[in-house]
Amino acid sequence: MPGREFFRTRTVAEALASLPGVTATSAERVGLDEALARIPKDDIVAQWPLPGFARSTVDGYAVQAVDTYGVSEGLPAYLDVIGAVTMGTAPDLVLRPGTAATMPTGGVMPDGADAVVMVEHTQQTIPGTVEVVRPVAPGDGLIKADEDVAVGQLLAPAGRPLRAPDLGMLAAAGVTSLAVHARPVVGICSTGDEVVPPETAELAVGQVRDATASALAGLVREAGGVPRSYGIVADDGMRLERVLRDAVSDCDLVVVSAGSSVGARDETAGAVERLGPPGIVCHGIAVRPGKPTLLAQCGEVPVVGLPGNPLSALVVFRLVGMPLVRRVGGCTRVPPEPRARARLTRQLASQAGRLDVIQVRLEREDGQLVASPLFGASALLSVLTAADGYTIVPEEATGLDAGVEVDVTLYR
Amino acid sequence: MPGREFFRTRTVAEALASLPGVTATSAERVGLDEALARIPKDDIVAQWPLPGFARSTVDGYAVQAVDTYGVSEGLPAYLDVIGAVTMGTAPDLVLRPGTAATMPTGGVMPDGADAVVMVEHTQQTIPGTVEVVRPVAPGDGLIKADEDVAVGQLLAPAGRPLRAPDLGMLAAAGVTSLAVHARPVVGICSTGDEVVPPETAELAVGQVRDATASALAGLVREAGGVPRSYGIVADDGMRLERVLRDAVSDCDLVVVSAGSSVGARDETAGAVERLGPPGIVCHGIAVRPGKPTLLAQCGEVPVVGLPGNPLSALVVFRLVGMPLVRRVGGCTRVPPEPRARARLTRQLASQAGRLDVIQVRLEREDGQLVASPLFGASALLSVLTAADGYTIVPEEATGLDAGVEVDVTLYR
Numbered sequence: 001m002p003g004r005e006f007f008r009t010r011t012v013a014e015a016l017a018s019l020p021g022v023t024a025t026s027a028e029r030v031g032l033d034e035a036l037a038r039i040p041k042d043d044i045v046a047q048w049p050l051p052g053f054a055r056s057t058v059d060g061y062a063v064q065a066v067d068t069y070g071v072s073e074g075l076p077a078y079l080d081v082i083g084a085v086t087m088g089t090a091p092d093l094v095l096r097p098g099t100a101a102t103m104p105t106g107g108v109m110p111d112g113a114d115a116v117v118m119v120e121h122t123q124q125t126i127p128g129t130v131e132v133v134r135p136v137a138p139g140d141g142l143i144k145a146d147e148d149v150a151v152g153q154l155l156a157p158a159g160r161p162l163r164a165p166d167l168g169m170l171a172a173a174g175v176t177s178l179a180v181h182a183r184p185v186v187g188i189c190s191t192g193d194e195v196v197p198p199e200t201a202e203l204a205v206g207q208v209r210d211a212t213a214s215a216l217a218g219l220v221r222e223a224g225g226v227p228r229s230y231g232i233v234a235d236d237g238m239r240l241e242r243v244l245r246d247a248v249s250d251c252d253l254v255v256v257s258a259g260s261s262v263g264a265r266d267e268t269a270g271a272v273e274r275l276g277p278p279g280i281v282c283h284g285i286a287v288r289p290g291k292p293t294l295l296a297q298c299g300e301v302p303v304v305g306l307p308g309n310p311l312s313a314l315v316v317f318r319l320v321g322m323p324l325v326r327r328v329g330g331c332t333r334v335p336p337e338p339r340a341r342a343r344l345t346r347q348l349a350s351q352a353g354r355l356d357v358i359q360v361r362l363e364r365e366d367g368q369l370v371a372s373p374l375f376g377a378s379a380l381l382s383v384l385t386a387a388d389g390y391t392i393v394p395e396e397a398t399g400l401d402a403g404v405e406v407d408v409t410l411y412r
Numbered sequence: 413m414p415g416r417e418f419f420r421t422r423t424v425a426e427a428l429a430s431l432p433g434v435t436a437t438s439a440e441r442v443g444l445d446e447a448l449a450r451i452p453k454d455d456i457v458a459q460w461p462l463p464g465f466a467r468s469t470v471d472g473y474a475v476q477a478v479d480t481y482g483v484s485e486g487l488p489a490y491l492d493v494i495g496a497v498t499m500g501t502a503p504d505l506v507l508r509p510g511t512a513a514t515m516p517t518g519g520v521m522p523d524g525a526d527a528v529v530m531v532e533h534t535q536q537t538i539p540g541t542v543e544v545v546r547p548v549a550p551g552d553g554l555i556k557a558d559e560d561v562a563v564g565q566l567l568a569p570a571g572r573p574l575r576a577p578d579l580g581m582l583a584a585a586g587v588t589s590l591a592v593h594a595r596p597v598v599g600i601c602s603t604g605d606e607v608v609p610p611e612t613a614e615l616a617v618g619q620v621r622d623a624t625a626s627a628l629a630g631l632v633r634e635a636g637g638v639p640r641s642y643g644i645v646a647d648d649g650m651r652l653e654r655v656l657r658d659a660v661s662d663c664d665l666v667v668v669s670a671g672s673s674v675g676a677r678d679e680t681a682g683a684v685e686r687l688g689p690p691g692i693v694c695h696g697i698a699v700r701p702g703k704p705t706l707l708a709q710c711g712e713v714p715v716v717g718l719p720g721n722p723l724s725a726l727v728v729f730r731l732v733g734m735p736l737v738r739r740v741g742g743c744t745r746v747p748p749e750p751r752a753r754a755r756l757t758r759q760l761a762s763q764a765g766r767l768d769v770i771q772v773r774l775e776r777e778d779g780q781l782v783a784s785p786l787f788g789a790s791a792l793l794s795v796l797t798a799a800d801g802y803t804i805v806p807e808e809a810t811g812l813d814a815g816v817e818v819d820v821t822l823y824r
Contacts (some may be wrong), residue, residue, distance in 0.1 A: 011718065032610060033639075036630045050428055050793070051615050057791050059674045086646065088606030090617035104675060106606055108618040108790070146794045156797070163823050164630030165796040167720050170792055171610035172623035176697035194500030198444060198583035205465050205502035206520040208584065215580030218448045227445075231648065235499065259499065262471045263516065276526065308518070310580050338748035379469050379518070380560045381462070381584055384577040385568070411575050412747035 009284040011395055012319050012355060015295055018281040019302050024250055024330035025182040030062065031170055037181040037224060039160045039330045044156045046173050049146035053110035056085075056285050058141045061100040061122055061130055068135040076123070076131040084108060084152040110140055110301035116141030149173065151354050159332030161224065181330030186220045187247035188213050189230035191240055191268055192259030193306060199230060211381055212257040213311045219317055223325035225253070235264045241271040248275060248298045252328045255321060257313050258292070264308060265292055272296045285393065286354045292317035302328070309379050315357045315390075326396035338410040340389070342371035348400045350393040360408055371408050421696040423807055426635035427707055430693040431714050437594040444583055449636060450574045450592040452740045456567045458585050461558035466521035468497075468554045473534055473542055474525035481533055481723050488535070488543040498521060498722035512542050521554055524765060528553030559584065571744030573636065593742030598632045598673050599659035600625050601642035603612040603652055603680055604646045604671030604720060609644065621794055622723045624669040631729055635737035635817040637665070647676045653683040660687060660710045664740045667733060669718040669725050670704070676720060678706055684717050685706045698807065714740070721791050727769045727802075750822040752801070754783035760812045762805040771799035772820055798822065 010018065015342045029043040056062065063079060067192040071077045079100040085107040093101050097113030103109075103116050118141060121134035144379060149155065155173055156166045160228045162180075199207045217227035231245050232238045240256075247254045257269040263337055273279050275298040282295040289312035294305035304321050306313040324333060342362055342374065350356040378385045389410040393400055398404065422430065439453040455802040468474070475491060482491045486673070491512040497519040505513050507524030515521075515528050533546035567585050568578045574592075582590065602622045610621045615743045622644055629639035643658050645652045659666045670680040681743060685691050687710040700725035706717035716733050716809065718725040738746060754774055762768040772783040783803060790796045801822040805812055812818065 033629060036633050048615075051620055051791070052615055055791065057618075087604065087676070088616075088618045095569050106604070106620070106671070130436045143791055148794050153794075161824070162630075163797075164627045164634065165726060165793070165799075167467070167630045167727070168623035168627030169793045169797045171626035172621050172722075173612060174610060174615075174621055176610050192499065192518070198586060198588050201586060203460075203464055203586075204500075206500045208463055208518070214444050214578045216582035217445060218574075218576030218579045221448050259518070264499070275634035286791035293794055310584075314577060314580070327415055336750035336752070336822040338750045340748070379463070379467065381577070382560050382565075385575075385581045387577075410748040411577070412573070 002278070004145055009286045010282050011286050011290065015282045015285050015293075015320055016323055018295060019324070021297060021300055022302055022324070023300055024328060025184050027179040028182045029177050030180055032167055032178075035162050035170070035178060035180065036164065037165060038156050039161055040156055041179040041181055041330065043154055044170065044175060044178060046151055046153045046155055048173070049151055050141065050149035050172055051147075053145050054117045054142055054323060056103045056105055056107045056109065056142050058116055058118045059105050060103055060117045060119040060141060061132070062095060062110055062137065063100045063113040063132065064095060064097055064115050065136050065138045065140065066115060066382065067098060068115075068117065068132050068342055071132055071135050073133045076133045078126075079130050079132060081095040081124075081128055081130050086278075093299055094397070095366050114138040127136060138241065157333070159330060161217055161331060184225045184252035184325055184328040185228050185250070186225040186325055187228050187230050187251035188216050188220070189233045189240075189247060189254070189256045191213055191235060191256060192232070192264050195232050195237050196258065196319045202409050212306070212313045215310060215314055216255060216257070216317055216321075219312045219314065219322055223322040224329045224331060225325040235259050235267050237267040237271045240267060241274055244271055244275055244303070248303065249302045252301065252323060254301060254303045255306060255317070258302065258308045268305055269294060272303055275303060284330055285316065287316060287319060288354055290357070293320065294321070310381055311379070311384050319357070328380045338412055340369055340408045340410055341370035341405050342400055342408050344391070344400055344404050345370055345372045346408050347402045348393055350399045352398050352399060355395050356392050356393035358393065359383050360389060360391055361386060362388040362408060371406060421698045421703065422694050423450070423698050424645070427694045427697050427705075427732055428735055430518060431617050431709055431736070432705060432707060433712055434714055434736070434739055435712055437596050439591040441589050441593045442592055444579055444588050445659060446589075446718045447579060447582070447590060447592065451636070452568055452570050453591040453742065456566045456582065456590060458561045460565055461563055462561035462584055463555065463557065465557050466554055468517055468519045468521065468528045469527055469729070470530045471517050471530045472515055473544070474507060474515045474528050475512045475523055475544065475548065476507060476509055476525060477527040477548050477550045477552065479510060480527075482531065482542050483544055483547050485545045488545045490538075491544060493536075493540055493542050500814055512544075518584045520793040521815060563698050569745070571742060573743060573747055592703040594741040596637045596664035596737055597640050597662035598637040599640050599666040599739055600632070601652075601655055601659060601666070601668045602644045602688065603647060603668060604644070604676050605647045607644050607671065607683050622660060624725045625719070627722060627726055628669070628729055628733075630665060631726065631734055632737055635734040636741045636743060637737040645722045647671050647679050649683045649741050651677040652679060652731070653686050656683055656687055660713045660715065664713065665736060666713060666715045667718060668715065670698055670720045678712070680707060680717055684715055687715060690785055697728065697732065698768055699728060699731060700768050700771070702731070707732070707734065722793055723796050726796060731769070751824055752781055752822055753817050754781035754820050754822045756803070756812055756814060756816050756818050757782055759814045760805055762809060762811045764810050765807055767807050768805035770803050770805065771795050772801060772803055773798060773818060774800040783818060814822050
């Protein structure tokens with residue numbers, strides 16, 4: 001294992017920090033209907049105020065508030081109704097003392113009016129006259145021309161995936177095309193003499209179908225990237241190096257899942273090292289499962305070497321790979337993940353200095369969530385698909401006691 | 413308001429239950445690389461066992477466990493190494509008592525072997541002989557041929573959106589094409605004389621750009637649907653009816669956001685009622701904001717009439733519309749949403765029997781999350797984009813005290 005002894009095992013945070021030269025993808029313009037979850041390259045600010053005009057927020061009557069002071073059910077104000085504001089047009093009315101205009105929700109405040117009385121607080125018993133039975137203050141029943149958004153105000157921040165309400169805000173502000181980071185292209189390559197494509201109908205004894213690549217492609221999409229398949233390479237360092245060189249030149253990030261045997265891992269490590277400079281920056285992460293992970297960089301492109309077992313590979317890719325996909329994709333404000341608090345059914349042992357990732361199944365017992373750890377060889381895919389989520393034993397802990405409450409990150 | 417008085421306000425659960433005739437979309441076949449978050453029409457079960465052969469889970473030596481019983485550092489077993497198992501092929505070795513074969517992780521167990529000793533527990537000092545210094549039991553260091561998945565075992569359940577690990581499992585099992593529910597097509601139509609398309613560069617006084625349609629399209633996508641725009645219809649009941657008839661005949665679900673004025677709401681209600689049978693099944697939901705919501709059905713197609721204010725419309729669509737999109741899309745097991753527990757900064761008043769949805773901003777104070785309610789007219793989009801999530805005051809409560817812990821559903 002040439003070179004391996006020069007690297008000490010790193011924590012996840014150290015591993016991520018060991019790739020400082022990573023830059024985000026360049027910008028591309030997209031329309032609003034393609035913008036969900038895309039990441040603005042720059043802060044998007046308002047060019048115009050919103051709503052842009054003083055606007056009624058209730059159905060009722062536009063008035064001069066002073067005309068309503070002191071009124072009550074027993075002592076209403078009687079105002080002359082001089083017209084009606086219609087939706088979507090500027091009213092050609094001017095309110096003078098003692099007058100009112102009928103007003104729909106969303107209508108433009110006529111000149112001279114400074115408040116809207118809700119229809120529920122009026123009666124129209126005499127034609128052409130409205131009785132107002134509750135006083136209003138100036139500003140009641142309306143929003144000002146820049147009350148929603150003032151010119152220059154932030155509509156959507158750089159670096160945060162756009163949410164559905166952001167799209168509404170951008171539409172309201174007339175922003176229908178925007179600069180977002182290009183989705184990072186993530187090259188995925190599998191190695192291993194025993195690994196065959198999922199389409200293989202009949203397996204020879206000893207062959208396994210490539211599970212990791214399909215699962216990784218899913219996680220890449222969840223992190224906002226576009227997976228690109230580089231297929232399966234047998235345990236041949238020179239061939240693997242050629243495939244990885246292609247991937248590095250065409251992708252923003254490259255992931256290679258090593259074969260499961262120690263020989264395959266060494267071939268992968270050698271091929272990745274030769275891709276440099278700078279080459280391998282981290283070899284071995286203090287995570288279980290997933291220790292034999294390597295991080296490298298070829299120019300600006302990060303290369304992640306994952307363990308061969310699918311469970312280990314997916315655990316590490318969640319911890320290290322998805323944050324890198326987000327970083328390369330310009331995402332600086334990571335959306336929240338679903339989590340739950342649950343009571344651990346049994347004790348978990350761990351080593352200090354090592355992060356343990358435990359797959360758990362959640363059940364409700366007496367109204368409380370309980371998390372049952374799922375164990376089994378990390379070669380077992382069924383452990384991962386049976387899990388509702390995972391919990392961790394942090395680096396500083398030497399284990400968790402049965403019965404404690406833990407945070408479970410939920411799969412979705 | 414013809415007919416309105418015949419409907420009493422419903423709770424969200426009652427409203428959803430009032431559309432019993434809704435059926436899920438039919439099936440379509442997709443490849444694995446398009447299957448993330450898609451919803452299997454039926455349970456997918458294994459046709460073959462996995463891994464399909466007894467497989468080593470460590471690097472080491474295949475042995476007969478009985479040969480290692482009682483061994484120790486001081487008293488090792490000496491076994492003849494009769495060959496090496498190579499990856500991806502069936503070994504042509506047969507282990508007899510007193511022999512061993514070198515074994516890579518993932519290799520096929522040779523005939524006669526029933527355990528694998530980890531390489532760390534061996535020494536090879538004499539060529540052709542391995543010293544075993546720790547005993548193993550039958551089954552150690554390997555997984556059986558059907559230990560991951562037995563024939564007939566569930567690979568992925570019907571009705572639950574496929575997760576990344578599911579894709580790995582399906583790939584391993586050779587399932588590369590699968591029947592999933594077609595994504596439900598959701599027609600979105602906006603009404604209101606004052607509403608103009610987001611592309612409108614210069615607004616006349618009184619006009620507002622359509623914010624709701626773009627935000628709804630985002631929520632439809634989040635719920636697994638495909639939004640289809642039916643544009644903006646002025647407050648003209650007959651035209652609206654024609655547009656809605658088109659939408660109902662081409663979509664799996666139709667959403668119409670009413671204009672904000674009472675006149676526009678009545679035109680919408682009238683047009684939706686005429687679409688029947690069965691027509692409007694629920695008029696008014698006990699939710700704030702969002703009370704003037706209507707649910708209807710035209711044949712099997714649900715029609716949701718939303719309030720005109722974007723904030724109200726989006727609140728209701730999250731509570732009522734997204735569950736309907738999922739139901740129509742065949743999703744019976746809804747993925748978890750991100751949530752947080754936070755301390756409420758101020759008291760919230762509410763009416764018993766009404767669900768209040770409160771937009772909140774989250775901040776960390778002394779290591780604890782606090783939730784500050786955001787208030788403002790429901791015409792303000794900025795309330796929604798400033799919020800990190802929402803909390804609810806449930807139907808049975810008359811308010812929440814300042815300082816209590818609340819559940820916040822986080823936007824992502």
